[in-house]
Amino acid sequence: MKDIFAGMVPPHVEAISPYIPGKPVDEVERELGITGAIKLASNENPLGPSPKGLLALRGALDGVHFYPDGGGFRLRRALSERLGVTEDEIMLGAGSNDLIDLLVRTFCAPGRDDVLTHRHAFFMYKISCMAAGVTLVESDATAELACDVDALVAGITPRTKLIFLPNPNNPTGSYVPRSDFEKLLEKVPPHVLLVVDEAYHEYALARADYPVAEKYRSKERPLLVTLRTFSKIHGLAGLRVGYGISHPRVVSYLNRVRLPFNVSSVAQDAARAALDDLEHVERSRRATLDGISQLTAGFSALGQRVYPSAANFVLVDVGRDAQPVYQALLRKGVIVRPLRPAGLNEHVRVSVGTALENARAIKAMGEVLG
Ligand SMILES: Cc1ncc(COP(=O)(O)O)c(C=O)c1O
Structure with missing residues (x-):
C-alpha cells in the first residue's frame, strides 16, 4: 500500500532531527524504577525561581x-x-x-x-x-x-x-x-x-x-x-x-x-x-561560579578534560563514547546531557546544581568511569 505520509512534509522539514531536551526527573524515575534522581541537564537555576517572581506569579x-x-x-x-x-x-x-x-x-x-x-x-x-x-x-x-x-x-x-x-x-x-x-x-x-x-x-x-x-x-x-x-x-x-x-x-x-x-x-x-530581584540574581551568580569551580576540580581530578566555562554548566570530554556513560549515570539517578546531536560524541554537558548535587555527579562519574 502506498505510504500516505511519504512526501507529506517538504524535504527540509523531513530532514530535521528534533531537539532532544534534557530528560525530566519523573521520566527517568519511572523508566528506571528509581527515586531521588537529580537533573543537571538543562542549565536551569539550582536555587529555584526568583522568590519575588514567584510571588508575582x-x-x-x-x-x-x-x-x-x-x-x-x-x-x-x-x-x-x-x-x-x-x-x-x-x-x-x-x-x-x-x-x-x-x-x-x-x-x-x-x-x-x-x-x-x-x-x-x-x-x-x-x-x-x-x-x-x-x-x-x-x-x-x-x-x-x-x-x-x-x-x-x-x-x-x-x-x-x-x-x-x-x-x-x-x-x-x-x-x-x-x-x-x-x-x-x-x-x-x-x-x-x-x-x-x-x-x-x-x-x-x-x-x-x-x-x-x-x-x-x-x-x-x-x-x-x-x-x-x-x-x-x-x-x-x-x-x-x-x-x-x-x-x-x-x-x-x-x-x-x-x-x-x-x-x-x-x-x-x-x-x-x-x-527587580537583584538579591536572587546575585546569590545565583555566586552559587554558579562556586559550582563551576567544584565541577571543574572534581571532573579534572578524575582525569577528564573540562572546558573553561563562562556559563552555568561545564562541557566534559569523557574520553570514550559518551552515550554509555550517560546511560550509566542515569541508572545512578544523575541526569546529564549527552552531546551526540551536537556532533560531540565523547562529551557530556553537566549543569551546575547545588553543592550536594554537584558532589553526587562527580562521585557517580568516578564510579561509572571506574
Ligand atoms: C545559548 C542559548 N540561547 C537560547 C536558549 C533558549 O532559552 P529560552 O528559550 O529558555 O529563553 C538557550 C537555552 O538553553 C541557550 O542555551
Missing part, C-alpha cells in the same frame, strides 16, 4: 481568564528602564528560542538568504533554519571548540543575512572576548543582522573582557540584536519568557510575524518582578 493567577497584554507593555517598560533604551527597542518572546525562530522567519527568505554561525554553536539555530528552509552555514571552531572569529568572518558571503553569535555559547561554555568581538564588528557588513545570544551573560559578566553586545549598537551599526532570557539566572525556565533588544525598525518587523499573545500574562508579571 501567584498574584497573577486570578486574572488568567483574560488574554495577556499582547504588547507586553509593563514588562517592556520595566526592561527599557533597566537597560536605558526605549520601549520600542524591546521585543518579547516565549523564551529566547521563540525570538531565534522569529528572527529567521522574519528576515530570511529560503533560497535567497543564508544564516551563519559557528560549529558547536547552540543547536536551536539549526532547527529554526531547517524549519524555515533557510541554509545555515557553520564556520570552523577553534581546537578548543570555541568560536574562531577569523573563520566566522571568512564564512560571510553576499548571501549572509544574519549571524548568530551565542556569547557565552551552549554547549561549550566558551565566550568571545572583547578584542575578538570588536574585530568581528569591524568585519561584519552593516546590512547583515548580527544576533548576539546572551542567555548566559549574567554569569560571564564576572570576566573583565566579556563584551556586552548592546553597548556596541549605534547609528552606524543599527543591525545588532541582543537576546536575553528569564530562564537561566532568574529561574523562570518553565514560564517561557525572553527578550530581545534592537533597533525599533527591527522590532517592528518581528512584530509583524510574531503570534499574538506569545508571552503569557503570568510570565510577564513574574518576569517583571524577577527583574
